[in-house]
Amino acid sequence: MRRNNQLLMSMLLVKPVTLSLSLFLLALFHLGSAVANSEKAIQWVQKMSMAMNELSYKGRFVYQQNNQLESMSIIHVKDQQGTRERLISLNGEAREILRDNNNLTCVWPSSRQVVVDQSNQKSSSPIWAPDDVERLAKFYEFSISGKDRVADHSTIIISIKPKDNFRYGMKVWLDENTGLLLQSVLFDELGRTKEQIMFTELTLMHYDDQNSFSVIPEIDSGYALIRSHSGRETISLQADAKWKLESLPGGFWVETSFRKKMPESNDYTQQMIITDGMASVSVFIEKTSGQSLSGESSMGAVNAFGTRINDFTVTAIGEVPAITVKKLAESTVYQN
Incomplete structure (x- = not known):
């Protein structure tokens, strides 16, 4: 009888220890999976940033902000001459924005004005392409949250959540093959959508297409030229x-x-x-x-x-x- 009691006590002592060890190992497994997921997500965003800057592409996207919906076309060229970019509004007031290595040019047909800003702006579009993703990872949590289909492209969804209340969060949909951004949603601390961009068409450009791209808008002598240097x-x-x-x-x-x-x-x-x-x-x-x-x-x-x-x-x-x-x-x- 005494021996049976000792055996029972031994079993009762061993069981909590075994359970605690199992929970500890399970926690380590989930932690390791989360870290691996985050690292892959960061790699995807790095690939996106490089693709948006280094590849040549053209497409159309819709931009939603302040309950307003705007449709735009974009041509982005990267070649031996550097980077050239053209944005054209497709609804509302007509306007065109062009960028090369030296100038940012805005064309306003309704007021017949051309504003040339020698500011060497990095980008004229609302499309996000970060420079230092590793730095961002200190203040945002990156994770792969699923797959989807946008503009007939298979995409990976990356969630970017702030670690404090001083920033908004974001979700991005990236092309599985090229890494190009096809959709992005900016959301506030309550998860409400504040801004959204979604491509309806996006294709890579070939060399012949790039040669047909001109950064000089079609304007006549009736336009007023305004130059600034910022x-x-x-x-x-x-x-x-x-x-x-x-x-x-x-x-x-x-x-x-x-x-x-x-x-x-x-x-x-x-x-x-x-x-x-x-x-x-x-x-x-x-x-x-x-x-x-x-x-x-x-x-x-x-x-x-x-x-x-x-x-x-x-x-x-x-x-x-x-x-x-x-x-x-x-x-x-x-x-x-």
Whole structure:
């Protein structure tokens, strides 16, 4: 009898230990699977970024923002001459945006204006293609969340969720073969869709197609030509270095800072562009006027917050949560 009791006690002691070990091993398995999933998702986004920048393609997509739907065509060429890109609106007010290695050109047929900005902008389209995905992984969780079909292409779905409340999340649908982005959805902290892009057509371009692409719009002498130079290297030298940001949300940095002279007055507007590689916020500093924003404002995915410092108004605006623009505006100080 005593021996049976000892055996029973031994079994009762062994069972919890075995169960705990099983749970521990199961947790390790799931952790390993999650890490592997995240690494594959990051690799997919890196492939997407390279494809959107390095491949030549053309297509049509719809862009939804602020309850408005816009249809656009895009031609993107990468060759020995560099990068060239053309965006044409297909509904609403006619306009065309062209980019090459040196200029960003906007054509407005209704007002018969051509604006040439020698800013060497990286992209003129709303399509997302990050530079440093590894850095983003410190502040966003990447995961493969399924498969789908978009514009007759088989796609991998990647979920990108922020690790804090200072950023929006995103889902992207990537072509299984090329990695090209076919759809993206930007969502807020409550999971509500704030912005969406979806291709209806997308094809790779061949060499003959690339030769037929011209970055010179068809305009006549009746168009007014407006030239500007907002190259960052030139304008950043004009920035008032006494304007500082005392505190930034983790992962954000000041990408550039410059100021521009307002055409209607002798006053200057200073602008700081803050980014984490995915989200971007502009902080504007200007003399206070009757139209200056005070407090918060929002329109679709864009939030803004304005506050006053002496005779100046500081306004932060960007596609980020309201708490982010508020923090950046209130962190802006003038140091004598």
